[in-house]
Amino acid sequence: MRIVLDTNVLISGIFWNGIPSKILELWINEKYQLLTTQPILEEYNNTLCRVSKGKKDSLVNAWMLFIIENGIVVNVRKKFTLSADPDDDKFIDCAVSGNADFIVSGDATF
Numbered sequence: 001m002r003i004v005l006d007t008n009v010l011i012s013g014i015f016w017n018g019i020p021s022k023i024l025e026l027w028i029n030e031k032y033q034l035l036t037t038q039p040i041l042e043e044y045n046n047t048l049c050r051v052s053k054g055k056k057d058s059l060v061n062a063w064m065l066f067i068i069e070n071g072i073v074v075n076v077r078k079k080f081t082l083s084a085d086p087d088d089d090k091f092i093d094c095a096v097s098g099n100a101d102f103i104v105s106g107d108a109t110f
Helices: 007-015 019-028 038-052 057-070 086-097
Strands: 002-005 033-036 102-104
Touching (some): 002 019, 002 086, 007 019, 007 038, 033 057, 033 086, 038 057
Parallel strands (some): 002 033, 002 102
């Protein structure tokens, strides 16, 4: 199974318990493949840095390295403007270009 994770799911899974952490655990245990793109990686990194407030640089670096080494970086073939939030279109682009089965998001309007 191929999945694209919205940033809110990734961040929630890293810093808090609950369903998002279980979703990350499934990926770590190779139950699905994580698809990403360069713009998504940049958003992941920027958000991790902001949430950790610079106090957990080693955590940010470790997660980014893990994502890069264990995810599949997709080359976007076509860009879409479908989401209510234009910043979320990159997840749709990734899902379509990477033939994802699902986009997993905590957004109600995604």
